[in-house]
Amino acid sequence: MxxxxxxxxxxxxxxxxxxxxxxxxxxxxxxxxxxxxxxxxxxxxxxxxxxxxxxxxxxxxxxxxxxxxxxxxxxxxxxxxxxxxxxxxxxxxxxxxxxxxxxxxxxxxxxxxxxxxxxxxxxxxxxxxxxxxPSPFKAPADVAGPGEGARVLSSGLAIRILKEGKGPHPTYKSRVQVHYTGWTTDGRMFDSSWKTGQPAAFALDQVIRGWTEAIPLLSPGAKARLWVPEKLAYRGEKGMPAGMLVFDVELVDIL
Structure with missing residues (x-):
């Protein structure tokens, strides 16, 4: 060098x-x-x-x-x-x-x-x-409802920070890269970016409302567990899981 x-x-x-x-x-x-x-x-x-x-x-x-x-x-x-x-x-x-x-x-x-x-x-x-x-596919012990340390927001969304990040927070219109796994409250995994190992990239105003609200609370590198009520999730969309959904998310980057 x-x-x-x-x-x-x-x-x-x-x-x-x-x-x-x-x-x-x-x-x-x-x-x-x-x-x-x-x-x-x-x-x-x-x-x-x-x-x-x-x-x-x-x-x-x-x-x-x-x-x-x-x-x-x-x-x-x-x-x-x-x-x-x-x-x-x-x-x-x-x-x-x-x-x-x-x-x-x-x-x-x-x-x-x-x-x-x-x-x-x-x-x-x-x-x-x-x-x-731990495996990103295994349902957490508190998948059925907000566990210890979770904060319930006025919208009904619950969040628990698993790891703090560093740097600026995205806005609700930011484009971000996120690793995630999603489960229904009975522990069934329905989706995960870890299936391919590549983080998902999307604009925060183009995803479910629970993510639009939660991801701006994180900095890059942060990991969080979200309990998203149905009204902030897929709201009965065809082919999508109903009821409250649980996500482990990691904000990889703000694009």
């Missing part, structure tokens, strides 16, 4: 500077000391972690680089401007199995056999488990 680049704010650095792709590992074939699972997944711990291990349905935030048998980069979070967050079941089999062996903060190198990755040969994966969180 050029010396003057060290003086630039992070926001002005390129993705390649902030998230450099690691060098090709010298051991494209698993060494003898690698731990081996029953499925043939081999791994070596590069840096131990101290946090919890994810469960099979959990949400994981990961940094990784994946190389093919020829040492060429197949994919890397460095090419996508840093870590990504996905539900563990939505990942490649070898990656999902490997993450369940890791603790938050841990870094490992894996050798993924064709049965768990690609039929063209063994893949080499260097991965860091940044953090883990």
């Amino acid at each position: 050029r010396l003057h680049a060290l003086l630039l704010p992070c926001a002005l650095l390129s993705a390649a500077d902030r998230y450099p792709v690691p060098p090709v590992p010298a051991d494209l074939i698993a060494p003898a000391q690698a731990a081996l699972t029953a499925t043939g997944l081999a791994s070596v711990v590069l840096r131990p972690g101290t946090g919890p291990r994810p469960g099979p349905e959990d949400l994981v935030t990961v940094e990784y680089t994946l190389w093919g048998p020829d040492g060429k980069v197949v994919d890397s979070t460095a090419r996508h401007d840093g870590p990504f967050t996905r539900p563990l079941p939505r990942l490649m089999k070898g990656m999902a199995e490997g993450l369940q062996l890791m603790r938050s903060g841990e870094q490992r190198r894996f050798w993924i056999p064709p049965a768990l990755g690609r039929p063209t040969g063994t893949l080499v994966l260097e991965m860091e488990l940044v953090e883990t969180a």
Whole structure:
């Protein structure tokens, strides 16, 4: 990196500077000391972690680089401007199995056999488990009604802040990116942006009234649980769930 680049704010650095792709590992074939699972997944711990291990349905935030048998980069979070967050079941089999062996903060190198990755040969994966969180698909314990810490607004909308954000709040006309999961009060999930792993983008004056009211109360990075009465939700629209709906939402960005 050029010396003057060290003086630039992070926001002005390129993705390649902030998230450099690691060098090709010298051991494209698993060494003898690698731990081996029953499925043939081999791994070596590069840096131990101290946090919890994810469960099979959990949400994981990961940094990784994946190389093919020829040492060429197949994919890397460095090419996508840093870590990504996905539900563990939505990942490649070898990656999902490997993450369940890791603790938050841990870094490992894996050798993924064709049965768990690609039929063209063994893949080499260097991965860091940044953090883990409960499954975004599992209904919360207080899905039937506003739980402890919820604030009920005059409209009947109830909100509980799960994580504070930082920065400005959107207005009711802002366009935003949001991750969300929605449930009926009996715990049935009816929709989630986590099915694809991509946040939904929309204008706040073009969604259900409960969201138009609730999202402007958040800053980017904030997470909240909403109990939206039917009059602020789909109001009997054909094909949409009736009654009060519950959403876990995360304001990803204001566009």
